[in-house]
Amino acid sequence: MDLITEKRRFLRIDLQKKARCKFLGADGNKFSLLSMVNVIAHIVNLSAGGACLNFADSVGICAAKENGLVELEVPLRQSAVNLSGKIMWCEKTDTGVKAGVVFDAITEDERQKLVNYLNEELRFARLE
Numbered sequence: 001m002d003l004i005t006e007k008r009r010f011l012r013i014d015l016q017k018k019a020r021c022k023f024l025g026a027d028g029n030k031f032s033l034l035s036m037v038n039v040i041a042h043i044v045n046l047s048a049g050g051a052c053l054n055f056a057d058s059v060g061i062c063a064a065k066e067n068g069l070v071e072l073e074v075p076l077r078q079s080a081v082n083l084s085g086k087i088m089w090c091e092k093t094d095t096g097v098k099a100g101v102v103f104d105a106i107t108e109d110e111r112q113k114l115v116n117y118l119n120e121e122l123r124f125a126r127l128e
Helices: 058-063 108-127
Strands: 013-024 039-046 050-055 069-075 080-092 097-102
Touching: 013 050, 013 108, 039 058, 039 069, 050 058, 050 069, 050 080, 080 108
Parallel strands: none
Antiparallel strands: 013 039, 013 069, 039 050, 050 097, 069 080, 080 097
């Protein structure tokens, strides 16, 4: 796990973890067909403000679009946190699509859970 040094609002760490993702309708509607399908997103890096995700399955590759809305279930050490976000950018890769998501509707409780989790991950990475 490497630290990424950038001018960002929150600390972002590289992370190899899977999350469940649902693609929402343009207005955040959870009743669209895509919102009923769990897609596996591979988390490339994560912060309390957003994430970089890789999608390798056909649904994720087709559904990941700039300005699209997503709901992620990110597993933490002893629980999970559900986060809503907006895809800010997408790019095709050799294996699928990489997308940058900003958590634009995160509560302070959810943000604090993420901050605590990221601090734990950093602490464990330093011990290795």
